[in-house]
Structure formats: C-alpha cells, structure tokens
Amino acid sequence: MKDGQISESGTHDELLGLSGEYARLIQTYHPEEEEEEEEEKEREESRKDELSQTQPSQENDEKKDEKKAGSPVKDGKGTSAELIKEESMESGMVSMATYSSYVHYAGGWCKVIGTGLFIVLSNAFLVATNAWPAIWLRAADMQNVEYQVITNTNDTYTDYYTGAPYEETDESLDLDERLDFYVGFYVALFLAVLVMFVLSSKFYVILVLRAASNLHNALFTRVIESSMIFFDTTPLGRILNRFSKDMDEVDLDLPNCLLRMIYCLCFCVIGELGACVFLPWNILPFLLFMPACLFILRFFRCGFCDIKRLNNICRSRLVSHLSATMQGHATIKAFCKSNYFIRRYEALLDSDTQLLQTVQMAIRWAAVRLDSLAALNAGVVTVIIILWRNHMSNSIMGFVLYIVSSLCIGTIQTTFIALTETESSFIAVERLLEYIQTLPPEEAKTEKKSQDVTGWPSEGRVQFKGVKMRYQPHLPLVLKDINLVFEPREKVGIVGRTGSGKSSLGIALFRLTQICEGSILIDGMDIGKLSLQDLRNSLSIIPQDPVLFIGTIRYNIDPFNEHPDHELWEALEKTHIKQTITNLDGKLGAPVLENGENFSVGERQLICMARALLRKSKVLLLDEATAAIDTHTDSLIQQTIRDAFQDCTMLIIAHRLNTVLDCDKILVMDQGQVGEFDSPSNLLANPNSKLSAMLEAAGDKTTPGQSSP
Numbered sequence: 001m002k003d004g005q006i007s008e009s010g011t012h013d014e015l016l017g018l019s020g021e022y023a024r025l026i027q028t029y030h031p032e033e034e035e036e037e038e039e040e041k042e043r044e045e046s047r048k049d050e051l052s053q054t055q056p057s058q059e060n061d062e063k064k065d066e067k068k069a070g071s072p073v074k075d076g077k078g079t080s081a082e083l084i085k086e087e088s089m090e091s092g093m094v095s096m097a098t099y100s101s102y103v104h105y106a107g108g109w110c111k112v113i114g115t116g117l118f119i120v121l122s123n124a125f126l127v128a129t130n131a132w133p134a135i136w137l138r139a140a141d142m143q144n145v146e147y148q149v150i151t152n153t154n155d156t157y158t159d160y161y162t163g164a165p166y167e168e169t170d171e172s173l174d175l176d177e178r179l180d181f182y183v184g185f186y187v188a189l190f191l192a193v194l195v196m197f198v199l200s201s202k203f204y205v206i207l208v209l210r211a212a213s214n215l216h217n218a219l220f221t222r223v224i225e226s227s228m229i230f231f232d233t234t235p236l237g238r239i240l241n242r243f244s245k246d247m248d249e250v251d252l253d254l255p256n257c258l259l260r261m262i263y264c265l266c267f268c269v270i271g272e273l274g275a276c277v278f279l280p281w282n283i284l285p286f287l288l289f290m291p292a293c294l295f296i297l298r299f300f301r302c303g304f305c306d307i308k309r310l311n312n313i314c315r316s317r318l319v320s321h322l323s324a325t326m327q328g329h330a331t332i333k334a335f336c337k338s339n340y341f342i343r344r345y346e347a348l349l350d351s352d353t354q355l356l357q358t359v360q361m362a363i364r365w366a367a368v369r370l371d372s373l374a375a376l377n378a379g380v381v382t383v384i385i386i387l388w389r390n391h392m393s394n395s396i397m398g399f400v401l402y403i404v405s406s407l408c409i410g411t412i413q414t415t416f417i418a419l420t421e422t423e424s425s426f427i428a429v430e431r432l433l434e435y436i437q438t439l440p441p442e443e444a445k446t447e448k449k450s451q452d453v454t455g456w457p458s459e460g461r462v463q464f465k466g467v468k469m470r471y472q473p474h475l476p477l478v479l480k481d482i483n484l485v486f487e488p489r490e491k492v493g494i495v496g497r498t499g500s501g502k503s504s505l506g507i508a509l510f511r512l513t514q515i516c517e518g519s520i521l522i523d524g525m526d527i528g529k530l531s532l533q534d535l536r537n538s539l540s541i542i543p544q545d546p547v548l549f550i551g552t553i554r555y556n557i558d559p560f561n562e563h564p565d566h567e568l569w570e571a572l573e574k575t576h577i578k579q580t581i582t583n584l585d586g587k588l589g590a591p592v593l594e595n596g597e598n599f600s601v602g603e604r605q606l607i608c609m610a611r612a613l614l615r616k617s618k619v620l621l622l623d624e625a626t627a628a629i630d631t632h633t634d635s636l637i638q639q640t641i642r643d644a645f646q647d648c649t650m651l652i653i654a655h656r657l658n659t660v661l662d663c664d665k666i667l668v669m670d671q672g673q674v675g676e677f678d679s680p681s682n683l684l685a686n687p688n689s690k691l692s693a694m695l696e697a698a699g700d701k702t703t704p705g706q707s708s709p
C-alpha cells in the first residue's frame with residue numbers, strides 16, 4: 001500500500017522480481033538476502049520467524065485474557081490468586097463515619113448545624129402561619145361571645161379553651177385594634193417564612209455543592225495518585241461508574257432526598273407538636289403510631305440499602321462491559337461476536353433493571369403500610385376531636401384536622417421514604433469514600449523528599465543492584481536479582497522472549513511498581529529516595545502503546561508550552577513526521593482525537609518520539625517504540641534517535657533484533673534474569689550464545705556491522 005492506494009500486489013517472488021516498493025522494503029530489512037540461490041532458504045526462515053513471533057504473542061494474548069477475565073493464576077508457591085478482585089460491598093445501614101465524613105467535606109459541623117437551624121426555623125414559621133389564622137378565628141369567636149354576654153347578661157360563658165369566665169372589658173370589644181394586630185402579625189410571619197426559606201435554601205445549596213465538589217476532587221486526586229496495582233486490578237468501568245453514577249447521586253439525588261426528608265420531618269414534628277398544644281389528647285394515638293412506623297422502617301431500611309448497593313455494583317459491571325465493547329468494537333465485528341456481546345449487554349441491563357424495579361417495589365411496600373398507619377392515626381384523632389368538640393372552637397378543630405390529614409395524606413409516608421432514600425443515597429458517598437480512604441497512593445505523602453536534584457543526572461549512569469520485583473504481593477517475581485550497570489551514553493539493546501521481563505526493567509526504573517529488594521542508582525543516587533516527580537522528570541520513555549491526548553499536536557508534543565515553535569518543528573523533522581503535520585489543517589494546532597485515533601499507530605509513535613526529543617533527558621527508554629513503523633522509516637528513526645540522544649544513556653527494548661545490533665551492548669533477558677550482557681560482537685562471536693540462537697531462530701544472519709543503521 002502507498003498513499004492509500006495499492007502500489008503492488010502478487011506473490012513474494014513476483015514482487016521481488018518487480019524490484020519496486022516491496023523489494024526495497026525487503027532490502028532494508030534483509031540487506032544480505034538478495035541473492036537468488038538463497039531465496040528458498042529465506043522463505044523457510046521467514047516462516048520460522050512468523051512462527052516464533054505468533055506463538056509467543058498468542059501465549060501473551062491468552063495470558064492477558066486470563067488477566068482481564070480475573071481468572072486465577074498460579075503464583076510462585078503454587079497457590080492461585082485472582083488478578084481482578086470482585087467489587088467489595090458493605091452491608092446493612094450506612095455507618096455514622098460516612099455521615100460525619102460527608103459533614104467534613106461539606107464544611108464541618110458548625111456550618112451544617114447552622115444551615116439545619118435555618119431550615120427548622122423556616123418550617124416552624126410555616127406551621128405558625130398555618131396556626132395563626134386558627135388563633136385569629138378563635139379570637140373572633142370570643143368577640144362574638146362577648147357580644148352575646150353584653151346582650152344577654154343572664155348567661156355566663158367560659159373560655160372554650162381555658163375554661164375561665166370571660167370578663168367584659170372595653171378593650172376586648174375593640175375589634176379594629178385586634179384586626180390590625182392579627183393581620184400585622186400574620187404578614188410578619190409570612191415575611192419571616194419568605195426570608196428564612198430564601199436564606200436556608202441558599203445555605204443548603206452552598207453546603208451540598210461544597211460537599212459534592214470536595215468529594216469529587218478528593219476522589220480524583222486519589223485515583224490519579226494511586227499505584228499501578230489499583231489500575232491493574234480494577235476494570236475501567238468500575239472507576240467510571242464511581243465518577244458517573246455515584247458522583248451523580250451525590251450531586252443530585254442526595255441533596256434532593258435530604259432536603260425533602262428535612263422539610264417533611266420538620267413539618268411532621270412541628271405540626272404534630274402544634275396540634276398537641278391545641279389538642280393534648282392527640283399525643284396518645286401518635287405515641288402508638290410512631291413505634292409502628294419505626295418498626296416498618298427498620299425492615300425497609302436494611303433491605304433498601306442492600307438493594308441499592310447491589311444496584312451500584314451491577315451498574316459497574318454494565319459500564320465495564322460497555323466500555324470494553326466500545327474499545328474493542330472493531331475486533332468484535334471482525335470476529336462476528338456482536339451477538340454474544342449484545343446478549344451479555346442485555347443480561348446485564350436486565351439485572352440492572354430488575355434491581356431498579358425492586359427498589360420501586362420496596363418503596364411501594366413501605367408506602368402502603370405507612371399510609372395505612374397514618375390513615376388509622378387520622379381516624380383516631382378525628383374521633384377524639386368529635387368527642388372533644390364541646391371544649392374546642394371550630395377554628396382549632398379545623399387546624400388540628402388540617403395537620404392530621406396532611407400527615408395522613410402522604411407526608412408521613414414521604415418523610416420515611418425520603419429518610420430511607422437519603423440513607424441509600426449516602427451509599428454513593430460510602431463508595432466514594434471507600435476509594436478516597438483506601439486506595440494505596442503510588443507515593444506516600446511522607447516519601448515526598450526534597451532532595452536537591454539540580455543538575456541531576458549529569459552523566460546518566462544507571463545501576464541495578466540485586467533488584468527483585470513482583471507486580472503484586474501474591475504474584476511471582478518478574479525480576480529476579482538483576483545486577484547491571486549501564487554506563488553513561490551507552491546504547492543498550494534489550495532483547496528476550498515475550499514475558500522475559502524487558503518492559504518490567506523500565507517499570508522498575510520509573511518506579512511504576514515498587515521493587516521489593518535491591519536498589520536502582522542513577523549517577524549514584526538511589527532513585528527510591530527521590531520523589532516520583534523528580535525521578536520521572538529526569539527520565540524519558542517512548543512506550544509500546546503510544547499515548548496521545550485530546551488536544552492539538554502542539555499540546556501533545558509540548559504539554560507545558562515550554563518550547564518555541566521552531567524547536568517543535570525541528571523535533572518533528574528529526575522524527576520524520578514533519579511532512580504529515582505540515583499537510584494538516586492547522587498544522588501544530590491541528591486537532592488530536594481521543595487516543596490519537598485520527599493518526600496511525602506509527603504516526604503516533606513518531607509524535608511521541610518528537611515529545612521525548614524535546615525533553616532532552618539523560619536517560620531514555622524506548623520500549624519497542626518503532627514496532628509499528630515500517631522498516632525503512634524505522635532505520636531512519638533509529639539513526640535520528642542515536643544522533644539526537646548521543647549524550648544520553650539509551651535503553652532500547654526491541655523484538656526486531658536487527659534494530660539493536662549496532663548498540664554498544666545487548667542485554668538478553670531470560671525469565672526475569674540477566675541471560676547475557678555484552679557487546680554484540682562478543683555475543684555473536686559465540687555460536688552458543690542466546691543472542692546467536694535468537695538470530696538463528698529469527699532467520700537473521702546480520703552482523704553488527706551490517707545491521708540496519
């Protein structure tokens with residue numbers, strides 16, 4: 001293929017005969033193998049090459065599949081352990097620690113109690129505005145009675161409520177004066193309600209927004225700073241679910257439920273107290289009614305919280321499945337496995353919907369019982385009112401009936417359900433706190449040492465002293481007692497079979513996983529004693545999977561805007577990608593999509609290389625950085641890198657042996673150990689060396705001097 005068109009097609013022999021593009025590619029890769037009489041042998045060797053590359057990669061793929069599926073692997077001691085753990089789940093009611101942590105993130109107890117007081121006061125004023133007309137009407141009744149006392153002096157009347165005889169006074173007959181007082185007080189109450197509601201709502205919104213944003217920031221920081229073990233053992237969907245569904249509950253559901261619960265609870269308590277002031281007997285059915293409600297609530301809360309927890313976990317699986325399907329959609333389609341993934345998606349969606357349905361049914365279960373109890377309570381209170389009617393004014397009877405019927409028509413039910421929903425919304429807080437409080441940080445705060453690293457590393461001498469490393473405590477060692485010295489400015493090719501530990505050397509060097517024994521020194525400085533920031537600032541890596549971020553080309557090459565444009569173009573030119581970038585609309589400002597999807601893998605690697613070139617580090621690690629680049633460009637890039645980084649120590653991990661044969665030294669890794677470490681000429685001089693065997697297997701008889709540059 002060339003420039004998106006078919007340049008040549010045919011068999012290997014036919015294309016070689018054409019001496020065109022294909023022949024040139026082959027020539028670059030196998031310069032020694034042009035002669036006609038060796039063609040047969042070459043085909044045989046390339047078959048071997050293919051075989052040796054596919055077998056290990058299949059093994060590796062299987063291993064990866066195993067890893068991702070969370071299937072058990074055998075550790076060194078023969079016991080099995082799971083790489084991906086099941087998502088943990090609390091049970092029962094939400095703990096007090098969760099509530100107090102939420103209060104902490106909301107700004108502390110003082111602010112929470114202050115806002116609570118405002119809400120209670122606004123509700124008290126609201127009940128008072130309902131009670132005031134009743135008091136006012138009762139006064140009007142009394143006025144009416146006084147009038148009758150005057151016109152019918154033989155009768156004696158007593159106060160309906162206190163039982164005291166009315167006294168005839170001139171002031172009591174002053175209806176206009178009383179009217180002003182009652183209207184004035186009612187308006188004042190109404191304004192107080194208005195002001196208190198505005199203030200309490202404002203304080204409440206500030207409080208819950210502060211709690212949600214503080215929780216989000218704490219979670220984000222903790223996830224970003226957590227160690228590689230966490231990312232290795234946690235599916236992406238699980239992390240996404242905490243940031244989406246759980247965060248959404250904390251942002252929206254929790255504040256809504258909490259506010260509804262507080263208002264309803266205040267109305268119930270203050271309203272019931274108000275009713276008891278006018279009709280003390282009202283307390284009797286209430287005292288029977290409340291324990292019955294609490295009894296129902298006890299069952300409801302336990303089950304409801306656990307269903308919500310299950311629902312959250314089920315949602316994580318759904319999101320994991322979705323994100324995995326999206327990432328692998330091309331492969332799924334290529335293997336015609338769409339139906340399998342659709343069925344799995346439907347099954348997970350069904351589980352999720354079933355749990356949502358169960359949540360709704362649980363709410364209905366509680367609602368029916370609570371409403372029935374409230375209706376019973378209202379019935380009993382109504383009977384009491386009827387029996388007590390001779391001792392109460394009509395207005396007071398109306399007020400008490402209004403309160404009791406309000407409680408009956410949904411308020412009690414709403415209060416208890418909102419209480420439980422609020423508690424279940426706190427499960428999202430519980431899940432966020434789990435990550436915030438338990439994720440192991442990559443670097444403990446106390447480890448952030450302030451060593452003076454100015455001018456370090458000046459030479460780039462890297463020393464591994466008895467280094468042992470494993471990815472997780474229960475997994476076997478992947479680096480077993482590594483003792484090596486890479487001298488300053490040395491170019492070292494690192495080769496070995498798949499899984500031999502080549503990339504793990506880089507992981508140990510960057511402290512992505514902590515070594516369990518030994519030490520790594522750069523220019524005599526133990527990197528374990530440095531802060532991660534200082535260490536990683538002084539190293540550069542071009543990884544196997546080139547990583548590009550959403551943004552522009554400029555942002556991807558120079559994320560901190562530290563270099564002028566001409567330096568960026570220089571770097572792009574050295575990595576042979578300048579022409580491609582020049583052809584883009586916007587040039588350095590051209591957009592880069594997520595994961596650099598709008599560039600080929602090879603182009604992404606070249607852009608990453610330009611980024612590394614700009615950093616000018618003393619130690620550079622290339623982890624199969626040119627694996628996806630054609631052999632011609634690869635050889636040019638190898639040369640470029642060697643020129644541009646001639647003052648650096650370079651560790652070049654490679655599968656294509658010919659790309660590292662002109663290095664100063666070759667390190668052959670073998671099952672986590674140093675297999676061989678010497679100059680290529682010394683290693684190739686020994687026909688029994690591992691490197692010779694690998695070249696033999698790869699069908700490449702190239703000698704250092706003849707290798708591609």
Ligand SMILES: Nc1ncnc2c1ncn2[C@@H]1O[C@H](COP(=O)(O)OP(=O)(O)OP(=O)(O)O)[C@@H](O)[C@H]1O
Pocket residue numbers: 060063232471472475478496497498499500501502503504505
């Ligand atoms: N994140 C991980 N968690 C657990 N084990 C891992 C992890 N990464 C690698 N391993 C294991 O460590 C061993 C060495 O892996 P490493 O990636 O260093 O090999 P490699 O030589 O670079 O392989 P390749 O050439 O395929 O990239 C392998 O057995 C591999 O399964």
